[in-house]
Amino acid sequence: MLEKFRVENCPDYVYYIQNFLTVEEENLLLKSVYNVPQTKWTQLSRRRLQNWGGVPHHNGMIPEAIPQWLQTWIEKVAGFQVFSHLPNHVLINEYKPNEGIMPHLDGPLYSSTIATINLGSHTVLNFYKSEKRDKIAFSLFLEARSLLIQQGDMYENYLHGIDERSEDVIDNSMVNVHNNDLISQSLKRGTRVSLTIRHVQKISKIKIKLGR
């Protein structure tokens, strides 16, 4: 089912689905993301985030109930049958223009499949070979309303990061761009919200219920 969305010219496996959400679904989801108590946000120096399902930890994540507005999207993505375990965690990141994330590996806290729902603005996700961290190996152009799925070699062996920029010039290093009209265009970034859906492998026995 996913094969037609497979991105070539990069390591196995990357799937990219444009317009995975409608504009209405995107607006509804953004409304839910911003309709949480301020205390749910963790402010970092170059972005802010929300953890849902618990806070992943090497000693085991203490699981928390995931609200229905997110569970619905977990189930839609899991419908592609790419996960060996149903995801139990969603990390929501918000990036303003000029914000980004340093190249990193997600590592063994998670099972090796990640799904990312992209809302609000495009961005460019850069990939680096673990042994050559100073040079971009290739990039992906992520449009608002798209879904990205990464697994296997991509997950295990390539760092990913987002440069702190206010605009991106589209070029051929972005291996999922097939529309030649986009090449050389300079696109201004808006506020982007990403939902990273994953399975945290180690769970603590303690349970916390929402609404208590």
Ligand SMILES: O=C(O)CCC(=O)C(=O)O
């Ligand atoms: O926003 C994204 O797409 C990347 C997020 C990410 O790499 C992370 O939170 O570990």
